[in-house]
Amino acid sequence: MADRKTFIILTPGFPVNEADTSCLPSIQVFVKNLQKERPLLNIVIISFQYPFIAKKYKWHNIQVIGLGGSNKGKINRLWVWMQVWQTLKTLNRQNHVIGILSLWLGECALIGKKFGRRYGVKHYTWLLGQDAKKNNRYKYLMNTLPEELIAISDAVAKTFYESYGIQIPSVIPIGMDGSLFRTMQSERTIDIMGAGSLIPLKKYDLFIDVVRAVKSKLGSINVVLCGEGPERDHLYELIDQYGLQNDINVAGEVSHGSALLLMQQTKVFLHTSSYEGFSTVCSEALRAGAYVISFCKPMRKDFNHWTIVSSTEEMAEHAIQILKDESLDHSPVCTYSIHDTVREVLNLFEV
Incomplete structure (x- = not known):
């Protein structure tokens, strides 16, 4: 027609x-x-x-x-x-x-x-x-x-x-499409989460550095990293080198729905990428009630529960502060609809 x-x-x-x-x-x-x-x-x-x-x-x-x-x-x-x-x-x-x-x-x-x-x-x-x-x-x-x-x-x-x-x-x-998220309250059993392609741009070696620093202050922590890519073997080597085998679960590629569900069980979402247009996973993590820490600031405006840092040391410090706070507000934050x-x-x- x-x-x-x-x-x-x-x-x-x-x-x-x-x-x-x-x-x-x-x-x-x-x-x-x-x-x-x-x-x-x-x-x-x-x-x-x-x-x-x-x-x-x-x-x-x-x-x-x-x-x-x-x-x-x-x-x-x-x-x-x-x-x-x-x-x-x-x-x-x-x-x-x-x-x-x-x-x-x-x-x-x-x-x-x-x-x-x-x-x-x-x-x-x-x-x-x-x-x-x-x-x-x-x-x-x-x-x-x-x-x-x-x-x-x-x-x-x-x-x-x-x-x-x-x-x-x-x-x-x-x-964000709010209908994709579970409405029932999820227990926050994951301390730190990351998600994305395991490529050099995403700097997941820095993610592991931050986890290592957080563990040195807080002891055993539960970390989930979702994604697949050419950096996977290198990241496994770092995890073994730092003795983080019991702390970091490299979950591989998961479905979008599974990733959102994991975010709703997460306290802190780390995004270590060196460059981003507007990382949707950060917006999704906020909508899931997690706190986000990243190096990249996509918009001029600020968003609640999203902290921009300039170094891995600063990222680790903020993550430790959040994880030590037992009265965290995990209310969903919607960046855009x-x-x-x-x-x-x-x-x-x-x-």
């Missing part, structure tokens, strides 16, 4: 099925709530690289077109781009495409912007983190206008301005 209003999201990756909850959980929450807010809108996801096989499928009744690029070489990437372009042409011919949203200032934004300009379709790029830094080659491949950009946080907008001298006017964080996120994005597209 050519008059059917269709909204297209371009992304490097998307869950392979509904059970794949650990793949871009914040994007999953956004898409689900976009569908709730506009149930008559035809939402189509085009995923460039992941899943690693080309296929079309339904995800919570939303059409997903996976090209299966698998992050292979230049020739394969060009082939994927050609397939995306042809897919966009078909969708535009068969539907009334009212907008294209590209996730990250990368290959999705390059194709989305060029297609939008060619066929008169409104297009926005959502900068979500690393893409705001200097030497983003895709930035130089496209004439990016400020009004076509969305930043996930004040910090991302600031980094992009420092990198390219362009001020992004729209800052839209991805908010996902309903507001969806409405702000839709307002940009005038939907």
